[in-house]
Amino acid sequence: MSNFMVRKVAVLGAGVMGAQIAAHLVNAKVEAVLFDLPAKEGSKSGIAIKAIESLKKMNPAPLGHPSLAAFIRPANYDDDLELLRDCDLVIEAIAERLDWKLDLYRKVSPFLAEHAILATNTSGLSIGSLAEGVEASLRHRFCGVHFFNPPRYMPLVELIATRDTELAVVDRLEAFLTSTLGKHCIRAKDTPNFIANRIGIWGILATVREAERFELSFDVVDDLTGARLGRAKSGTFRTADIVGLDTVAHVMKTMQDQLKDDPFHPLYETPAVFAALIGKGALGQKTGAGFYRKDGKAILRFDAAKGDYVPSGAKADETVARILKKKTWGERLQLLRESKNPQAQFVWSLMRDNFQYAAIKLAEIADNARDVDLAMRFGFGANEGPFEIWQQAGWAQVAGWIRDDIEQGRALFTAPLPDWVFEGPVAERGGVHQPQGSWSAARGVFAPRVEQPVHRRQLFSPAVAGENASSPATAGDTLFEDDSIRLWTLGERGVDDVVIASIKTKVHAIGPGVIAGLLKGVEMAERDYKGLVVWSPDDPFSVGADLQAMLPVFMSGGAKAIEAEEKKLQEAMLRLRYAQVPTVAAVSGMALGGGCELAIHCARRVAALESYIGLVEVGVGLIPGAGGLTYGARRAAEEQAAAPDAALLDFLKKYVMAAGTAQVSRSAIEAQAMGWLLESDQIVFNRSELLYAAIREAKSMSDAGWRPPRKATFRAAGRDAMATIAAQLVNMRDGGLISAHDFHLGKTIAEVMCGGDIEPGSMVDEEWIMTLERKAFVSLLTHPKTQERIMGMMQTGKPVRN
Incomplete structure (x- = not known):
């Protein structure tokens, strides 16, 4: 089959979803055209233009960098339909009205290229009904595609084929969405609200009803149904505010309208509290009020009984909080069910309701239980899906509890669990997830994973509990391991010629053990392998130096002992930079302080889009001490050398201010603009492909004849630039923008990065700057404000401003 190259994508509809889908396309360097109706005044593409401008101001930011908005082309249906002829993919994302969508298909169909895929972004409309309105020649390349909001951050995309959709079309679309846009795709059946929203909206409906039954306030419910249950920390009602109560109610209405014969239909009714808030125009975050409202610095919650807002902040009872900290789900659920505490009974009831609904609806909405669990994880931010929790808690035991509650009238609904829960392969093997596959209730088999070619890039694809998939913590062949680091290869996946270094410390903090392990990894790689990749299975990449490990050294040997350790750290960074094999940092999540310094001293970086990189040491009253300032001084000189008519200070200020104000990139794209990533570094959109891409990078660099760079010498800005920066810092201090200690730290950073009190343009090397950096770092350790x-x-885990 020939390659399906997506060069340009048209997005039809410049609403919230359409505009953000276009934003994520240009994040991935895909040319995007954003269409909407012609404006009545001004530019006929004014609606799309306004939507593009609004992308720059949104938080969380849909764009990897605000400048990318310029790469979205605004368009309108009167003047610009010819642009569709060059598009390989057209995503329709207008309002959820069947008649409007069908009218639009008739308008655009004559302009679509013969190979183009037409996809509708809908949260629940029937794809089959929409396909009936598409001309016959297009139906084989028409399908549903359901992005979750916000499209940049939410991994889930549901793909829905019709009876006429060619399988190859869905395969091509999945490959593009997975690798280019970084999505986790699940193929859903064409049922109302598909998988994630069907289960998720039921969960909201059940939460409202159970909260009313146990007379719990919205803030208590959110505390109980957030991080304590392994879900999004915003809980239920705060999440509804973020999504928009009108949007949630629309999805509820889809279930009401399209599931009239469903025995659960009476429970799909829009809860009265939703109707009341929507009637007041309180739609959540976008209107400033919903279940919660901000009043100055105070957060108020809606009190349904009073019909008004009251102070919020109530939390779960300590007894219930302790139950939810128990080690296993079996212990938690048993204690919750047996407790007389209303909050405990609420949580058990809610879990039971979700288990019951998921089991009854499995055959109807999904091919298998894995798809349900992964949909909830990637679409609703849950750590585990309902079937995973049930199985880990003890399949037969929980099934019996649910049956007892149904028979005794304690459940929301009287429908019994399906027979397969109690009899047959699932009951015999203790759950729906097994090594050979996950239970397909519709087919009566354990369905194995269906791996598309694109999935081969995921060396450790997302797995469900019970599947017994290979774990990156134990996979491969261990070369060396201690409490700080694991050095290993992945021969079982055909990768036995690159050493992988995985930091094991809490939040991957860098201490002496990590440094020793990295040096050992370099030595091993130089002796027997093609390269070294620094990668950890979970985020963050590293939050920096281990302060706890530093304290005993300081207490026993004082500043002199710290200086010796700091020198070892600097030398380790240079060892990575000048290794005889390529060293590649596979960055995802936070790379802060020493984590940033580790990444920038590797020969190359492969970074996930959601990488947040920066030097943040000023937050603890220190300056970067492991070569971060040295890197900034060198990079500024290299950038100035490429633009000799510009002053070195023009480039240096970027790095001085970034370190002095603890700036952290909000994406890997922004990290490139800040200088922490280079244009030659690779940005990977799918976190599951990061290790694959990093190993490939190391191997290709080696195969191309890698040689480390020559030891760097470069021009330093000297005393004049130092004085200029100091004057700017004085203005910031006197204007109240920074504290006196911030000023001291900023001035120290400038002195180091300018090379100290030397003539402007003096040639220095990395050792010169690192010496200044190290001595300044050590001197700050004795400063009372730093301490x-x-x-x-x-x-407290929080920075102190002093």
């Missing part, structure tokens, strides 16, 4: 910040961070 206040360090202790404050260690005690």
Whole structure:
């Protein structure tokens, strides 16, 4: 089959979803055209233009960098339909009205290229009904595609084929969405609200009813149904505010309208509290009020009984909080069910309701239980799906509890669990997830994973509990392992010629053990392998130096002992930079402080889009001490050398201010603009492909004849630039923008990065700057204000401003 190249994509509809889908396309360097109705005044593409401008101001940011908005072309249906002829994919994302969508298909169909895929982004309309309105010659390349909001951040995309859709079309679309846009695709059946919203909206409906039954306030419910249950920390009602109560109610109405014969139909009714808030125009975050409202610095919650807002902040009872901290789901659920505490009974009831609904609806909405669990994880931010929790808690035991509650009238609904729950392969093997596959209730088999070619790039694809998939913590062949680091290869996946270094410390903090392990990894790679990749299975990449490990050294040997350790750290960074084999940092999540320094000293970086990189040491009253300032001084000189008519200070200020104000990139794209990533570094959109891409990068660099760079010498800005930066810092301090200690830290950073009190343009090397950096770092350790910040961070985890 020939390659399906997506060069340009048209998005039809410049509403919230359409505009953000276009934004994510240009994040991925895909040319995007954003269409909407012709404006009545001004530019006929004014609606699309306004939507593109609004993307720059949104939070969370849909664009990897605000400048990318310029790569979205605004268009309108009167003047620009000819642009569709060059598009390989057209995504319709207008309002959820069947008649409007069908009218639009008739308008655009004559302009679509013969190979183009037409996809409708809908949260629940029947794809089959929409296909009937598409001309016959297009139906084989028409399908549903359901992005979750916000499209940049939510991994789930549901793909829905019709009876006429060619399988190859869905395969091509999945490959594009997976690798190019970084999505996790699940193929859903053409049922109302598909998989994630069907289960998720039921969960909201059940939550409202159970909360009313146990007389719990919305803030307590959110505390109980958020992080304590392994779900999004915003809980239920705060999440509804973020999504929009009108949007949630629309999905509820889809179930009401299209599932009239469903025995659960009476429970699909829009809850009275939703109707009341929507009637007031309180639609959530977008209108400033919903279940919650901000009043100055105070957060108020809606009190349904009073019909008004009251102070919020109530939390779960401590007894229930302790239950939810128990090690296993079996213990948690048993204690919740047996407790007389209303909050405990609420949580058990809610879990039971979700298990019951998921089991009864499995055959109808999904091919198998894996698809349900992964849909909830990637679409609703849950750590585990309902079947995973049920199985881990003890399949037969929980099934019996649910049956007892149904028979005794304690459940929301009287429908019994399906027979396959109690009899047959699932009951015999203790759950729906087994090594050979996940239970397909419709087919009566354990369905194995269907792996598309694109999935081969995922060396460790997302797995469900019970599947017994290979774990990156134990996979492959271990070369060396201790409490700080694991050095290993992945021969079982055909990768036995690159060493992988996985940091094991909490939040991957860098201490002496990590440094020793990295140096050992370099030595091993130089001796027997093609390269070294620094990658960890979970985020963050690294939050920086281990302050706890540093404290005993300081207490026993003082600043002199710290200086020796800091020198070892600097030398380790240079060892990575000048290794005789390529070293590649596979970055995802936070790479802060020492984590940033580790990444920038590797020969190359492969970074996930959601990488947040920066030097943040000023938060603990220190300056970067492992070569971060040295890197900034060198990079500024290299950038100036490529633009000799510009002043070195023009480039240096970017790095000085970034370190002095602890700036952190909000994406890997922004990290490139800040200088922490280079244009030669690769940005990977799918986190599951990061290790594959990093290994491939190391191997290709080796195969191309890798040689480390020559030891760097470069021009330093010197004393004049140092004075200029200091004057700017004085203005910031006197204007109240920074504290006195911030000023001291900023001035120290400038002195180091300018090379100290030397003539402008003097040639220096990395050792010169690193010496200044190290001595300044050590001198700050004895500063009272720095010590206040360090202790404050260690005690509270939050920076102290002093």
